Amino acid sequence: MVRLLIKRADETQFLFDTTVMILVQDLLNELIAIHNARLKVDRICTELGELSKHGISLPPNMQGLADEQIADLKLKDEWADKCMPSGGAVVNQDPIGRRNGQAPTEKMADVINRTVSEAKKIISNKQAAANVCMTKQMVQEALDQLRGAVMIVYPMGLPPHDPIQMELENNEDLEGQQASLQVLDTTNTSLWFSAKEMKPDKKLQDFVGKNEKTKIIAKLQKKGQGPPGRERVFSEAEQKAMMAHAYQKQEEFKKLEQDSEDSFMNSDWADSNSLKRQFHGLKNIKW
Template sequence: MVILSVKRGDEVLFLFETSVNEKTDSVLRDLVALYNGQLKIQRVCMEIEELAEHGTMLPGEMIGLNEDQREELKLKDVWADKCIPSGGFTINKDPLLRRNGQQPSEAMQKVLANAITEAKAMVDRRLAKSSKTLTLKIVEEALNLLRGAVTIVYPMQLPPHDTIRMEFTNTEDLTGTQASKEVIEPSKAQFWFAGRQMLMGKLMSEYLGVNDKTKVVVKLNQLGEGPPAREAVISDPMRKEMMAAAFRRQEELKI
């Protein structure tokens, strides 16, 4: 099988296993789904960290308002009494004024923290084994792990407006956020190999050759971003090794 080392910019995102006989269309679809899946897990983990610190999210009309402003406008978080974490809570006010301040118990915080650590290790190449390939099944398992931990702490489910619940149901609205700039639209997705765009309707072998036991670098981007930078002909470690060898040779000639 061919191993694709998938990059966006200069960062290696994950390794993906495919075949030279696969269609470029299906490979690109999977690469984009994996990349966007990684981003989703990152977003969910960040929000669960906030959930563990400051409880469930406030209704949209209350976000950004302090207690005095809420009282003045007669706004009440009706979900605060419905979504009480297992084991009770203590008050830890959210300085960002996004969440209701009902921090779960230490035991429940640990449940959430453990799930975050494990989910990240499943999909982040820097935390997982470097030779491990990423699959859509792994991404789904990581999401299910996070979903299960949240359900343990909040068996009655989170409020429908909570970002975490919307992420789990794929109803999140990223409009106007930094996250929206990171996600790749499937209809605009492109991938490149050796400075060439891999066009749809082709076989991978038309770009990679017929050797089905190789490892290559491909780069993801989307329409309008232009061609990604070419890979360096000489890798940085190799360049340093060559410089060190040249220095040693120079020193030998001085003797």
């Protein structure tokens, strides 16, 4: 199996195993599916953190409004009573007014936070450093864990307008958000290896050779942005080690220069009485 270290720009994403016989387009489809699914898990984890603190999302027409404005407009959150957390709610108002302030109890919040932590570990780019390859099944497992935590804490479900529910149902609307810039599409994304764009109608072996026991660094890049930057000759850790070694040598040279200014005074050729002692046989006398 060929092992690919997938990157975007200089940031490591994940490891992926495949075969040299795969079409580049098929490979690209799988990589983009994993990439976008990891982003989805990360977005859900972020929203679940807010859910555990401030409860479910308010309807769009009530978000950001003060209590007085809601009263003046005679608005009502119809989902507040339908979607209560298991074990009751704890009042904790959302400072930005996106959620209704009916937070889960500490025990239920702990269920959410522990599940979020586990899901983040599954999709973490640290998996690449641990030599663990990412698969669609792994990312789906993380999604299933998050879905299960929501069902435990909110047995009646979440309102359809809640970002978490929309993500779980694949109805999320990222238009105008920073997150939309990270999502990739198969029609406008290309795969690069060794500063060359892999043509989608060719096989992977046309670029990396026929040896299945190969490991390469491949980069996902949106079309029209040109080739991604080349890999560093030295890693960040290697650069730090080299700089530390150079600094140590510099300090040693400074010390040698200081010592050399006076060290000649202890040399035989600098001793004015050296010749006299030699004639008298007084040289190298030991007591």
